[in-house]
Amino acid sequence: MKDNGNLFLPPGHSTIAPGTDALFDFIYYTSIVFFAIVVFVIVYSVWRFRPWGFKGYLRLFIIPKDALEIKVTGQRWFWSFDYPDGATSVNDLVVPVGKPVKLLMSSKDVIHSFFVPSFRIKMDVLPNRYTMTWFEATDTGAYDLFCTEYCGAKHSSMIGKVRVVGEREYAQWLESSSKAGEGMPVEDYGAKLYAQKACITCHSVDGKASTGPTFLGLFGEQVKLEGGGTATVDENYLRESILSPQARIALGYQPVMPTFQGVLKDKQIDALIAYIKSLKESGSK
Numbered sequence: 001m002k003d004n005g006n007l008f009l010p011p012g013h014s015t016i017a018p019g020t021d022a023l024f025d026f027i028y029y030t031s032i033v034f035f036a037i038v039v040f041v042i043v044y045s046v047w048r049f050r051p052w053g054f055k056g057y058l059r060l061f062i063i064p065k066d067a068l069e070i071k072v073t074g075q076r077w078f079w080s081f082d083y084p085d086g087a088t089s090v091n092d093l094v095v096p097v098g099k100p101v102k103l104l105m106s107s108k109d110v111i112h113s114f115f116v117p118s119f120r121i122k123m124d125v126l127p128n129r130y131t132m133t134w135f136e137a138t139d140t141g142a143y144d145l146f147c148t149e150y151c152g153a154k155h156s157s158m159i160g161k162v163r164v165v166g167e168r169e170y171a172q173w174l175e176s177s178s179k180a181g182e183g184m185p186v187e188d189y190g191a192k193l194y195a196q197k198a199c200i201t202c203h204s205v206d207g208k209a210s211t212g213p214t215f216l217g218l219f220g221e222q223v224k225l226e227g228g229g230t231a232t233v234d235e236n237y238l239r240e241s242i243l244s245p246q247a248r249i250a251l252g253y254q255p256v257m258p259t260f261q262g263v264l265k266d267k268q269i270d271a272l273i274a275y276i277k278s279l280k281e282s283g284s285k
């Protein structure tokens with residue numbers, strides 16, 4: 001039998017050629033049949049389910065006009081939240097139940113991603129750009145929130161809770177947050193901030209070195225610095241390290257601390273310094 005070849009091969013001139021061409025043709029035409037079936041199902045689904053997917057997309061991306069706007073900042077390795085009347089929180093997002101909440105998000109360093117599985121919302125958080133998402137919580141309670149984009153060594157500590165509370169409780173929380181630390185010994189307020197503002201992620205208070213130096217026995221020490229020289233850990237060094245962490249880095253540590261400029265108020269920095277001071281003698285190194 002003469003083999004005339006096909007679109008892909010020249011005419012065959014050996015005993016093997018006809019069998020090879022037959023197998024080739026079989027695979028080729030079978031593929032065309034399945035390709036046609038798959039494309040038909042795709043086109044049909046796009047047409048058949050268009051009210052579903054398209055409306056869902058619009059609901060997700062059109063933010064209600066009356067939404068409460070909260071600014072979300074991601075940075076290595078914590079979340080901070082700014083509320084309309086000046087209250088702030090770290091890793092804990094407090095919102096009222098049954099009200100649309102708009103999140104206006106940006107990053108101070110690398111790409112993070114804001115994910116609340118219970119609300120089915122996930123949105124990348126980028127440096128130099130705002131991204132947005134919104135939700136309306138239907139039930140009070142505490143729901144997990146995650147960073148879901150690998151952003152460095154402590155990515156897995158970049159977690160928190162969305163606390164959904166009643167309208168009245170939300171108003172009370174806003175008020176107490178603006179009065180936080182009043183009528184409290186300053187070291188105790190510092191201890192509270194140490195946990196609340198996520199210092200705890202990188203600084204221990206039990207003498208163990210972590211991503212950053214331990215706070216235990218730190219105050220008053222002479223520390224060697226990256227790039228040579230020493231510094232005495234006093235109030236000014238601590239303040240500088242909180243606001244401009246890259247200025248004088250303790251020897252042996254990476255320059256990974258984010259600035260807390262704009263995250264901590266002066267009063268809160270004072271309280272943290274008082275807390276670190278109080279850890280001076282409370283234990284052996």
Ligand code: CUA
Nearest residue numbers: 112147151155
């Ligand atoms: Cu931020 Cu992972």
